[in-house]
Amino acid sequence: MIIRTVRVGVLDTNCYIVGCERSRKALVIDPGAEPERIVAALRADNLQCEVIVNTHGHVDHIAANGAVKAATGATIAIHTQDARALVDPSVNLSILAMPGARGIESPRADRLLAEGDEVVAGSVRLRVVHTPGHTPGSISLVGDGVVFSGDTLFADGGIGRTDFPGGSYDSLVRSIEGKLFSLPDETVVYPGHGPSTTIGRERW
Numbered sequence: 001m002i003i004r005t006v007r008v009g010v011l012d013t014n015c016y017i018v019g020c021e022r023s024r025k026a027l028v029i030d031p032g033a034e035p036e037r038i039v040a041a042l043r044a045d046n047l048q049c050e051v052i053v054n055t056h057g058h059v060d061h062i063a064a065n066g067a068v069k070a071a072t073g074a075t076i077a078i079h080t081q082d083a084r085a086l087v088d089p090s091v092n093l094s095i096l097a098m099p100g101a102r103g104i105e106s107p108r109a110d111r112l113l114a115e116g117d118e119v120v121a122g123s124v125r126l127r128v129v130h131t132p133g134h135t136p137g138s139i140s141l142v143g144d145g146v147v148f149s150g151d152t153l154f155a156d157g158g159i160g161r162t163d164f165p166g167g168s169y170d171s172l173v174r175s176i177e178g179k180l181f182s183l184p185d186e187t188v189v190y191p192g193h194g195p196s197t198t199i200g201r202e203r204w
Contacts, residue, residue: 133172
């Protein structure tokens with residue numbers, strides 16, 4: 001499995017490119033800004049993006065969806081409970097981020113995700129784990145020894161904000177303790193912002 005991190009935008013969002021070494025097919029997780037850099041990274045590794053996956057619907061994770069889709073022909077996938085955020089600037093927070101502007105919209109989702117679904121590109125298979133709290137439709141993506149946690153869990157004990165509309169601290173804690181902390185200690189955590197960590201390090 002190929003994993004590349006492209007840090008994009010003013011909030012240094014971690015956009016992940018997850019590719020199959022054999023087929024050169026790939027997933028792009030959370031293209032939040034700077035689509036030209038994301039597409040250049042795909043081309044540098046000779047990868048073809050099959051699916052764009054949003055771990056949740058905030059603007060810093062979806063703003064480059066349209067440009068990456070246009071450049072690659074990829075489909076867009078997001079949890080059903082965050083699908084509205086793609087097309088509603090008041091839900092994806094871009095109205096708040098850019099006062100006085102119209103905000104940012106993504107193309108609509110091509111696929112709505114739910115707990116237990118898989119997103120696939122070649123031999124790469126990531127299982128959808130619904131981890132609400134940061135947003136109602138926040139998801140984490142679990143693969144072989146890895147989890148892409150979006151803005152649910154960060155390194156050094158960090159967790160996602162819950163003071164935005166739809167956030168819930170209690171739900172977030174349940175998601176982390178009940179779902180993410182059930183993964184093996186050695187599982188590498190790739191969060192939406194900041195450095196990677198492991199489940200074992202964060203559990204203790």
